[in-house]
Amino acid sequence: MRNLSVTTFIHILFSVAILILIATFLLFLSWDKDRHKIEEYKRYQLISITFLSKLQLNPGKEDLDALYKDLRVKPLSEKKATKIKKQIETEGETVFTGGSSLGQVRVFRIEDEHYIYVQRMQHNLLLEDDRAENYYFEIAVALGVFLIAVLLILYLAVLRKLYPLKKLHKQIQRFAQGDMQTRITYLYDDEIGKIAKSFDDAIVHINALSTSKNLFMRNVMHELKTPITKGRIVVEMMEDEASKKILVRAFERMNELISELAEIERVTTQSFEPTFEYVMLDEVIRRSQELLMMAKDNVTVDVKNVALATDIKLLALAIKNLLDNGIKYSKDKHVTLKTVGDGLEISSKGEKLQHPLSYYVEPFSQEEKRSSGFGLGLYIVHNILEKLGCGLDYKYVDGYNIFVIKAGDACRFG
Structure with missing residues (x-):
């Protein structure tokens, strides 16, 4: 979680919130459907019991009208009843069947209408369910859609609010890469603006x-x-x-x-860019020895002559500084330059460095007992190799200080 970007975190947060809302909404719909079935069953069971009990007493028209009103049903005219019976035979769906020794009640559904068919001896009634329509389901659906829409709007609003951070990040990156003329711009005086x-x-x-x-x-x-x-x-x-x-x-x-x-x-200028060209390693080393201005007897060279894509002046200067340091601080004033794998090793006999390499790649860093030099050699080497996409490493083996120019994407020596 700590390494997640703010945008990714917001994506996850809103996605989880919307999924939870949709899951809750689907559970509610399932519960509402079951509740509706139970209520419907109870209602038609009550109608079945009540009608069959009343019809046993041979009620008059006024009693039947009162019963219709109480149970919220209405009788159909003879013409409409005939039409509905034909529809029931072809497309009616039975939703309830009940009864007893007193008679039988069946409820059919045609489209969204419910019809109640009551049979008891001489009574054959076809009634229409006149219950008042409720819109709980529609309201629930509308509310669910509204809440999801609100969440989506909030999600888009937050992303839009954070969008300037991407622009700010790109401008800062351009500055970090050396574009010193970059200016950071933002129109509003909110936290991002500040x-x-x-x-x-x-x-x-x-x-x-x-x-x-x-x-x-x-x-x-x-x-x-x-x-x-x-x-x-x-x-x-x-x-x-x-x-x-x-x-x-x-x-x-x-x-x-x-x-x-x-x-x-x-x-070390941020805007400085090396001039890469294809050169042979022998030519780079020759340039280094020329810059060194010392007798060739001081340097033993054992390298593979391979082609490099590099800045010959910078790489020659880096190798020259490493050779110069090796000769200057070695016990026998001799240094060996050789290729090992796809890197270059500069080794010289001497005492082990007292500090880690990171100490010496800082400007004006050197051993306390050494009076010669200004402590800038390794600092320059480190910065040059960074520009060239290489690395610098150090190890001490069997009385020899060994500096390694590590291969990078653009510099391989083997």
């Missing part, structure tokens, strides 16, 4: 924050590039090789940080 307005206000605020963040990042990176470049030029003129080496490394690390921040901004 929720829509709150979401719209949140979207406006998020857009403002995102614009400010992007502007700040670009300004910072732009402003840092100039002094770093000037600093490198000045450092190259220094004669003290030891100091020069330290400063060059410092400027290089600042450049790396700016590049990583720029890549983070690009990849």
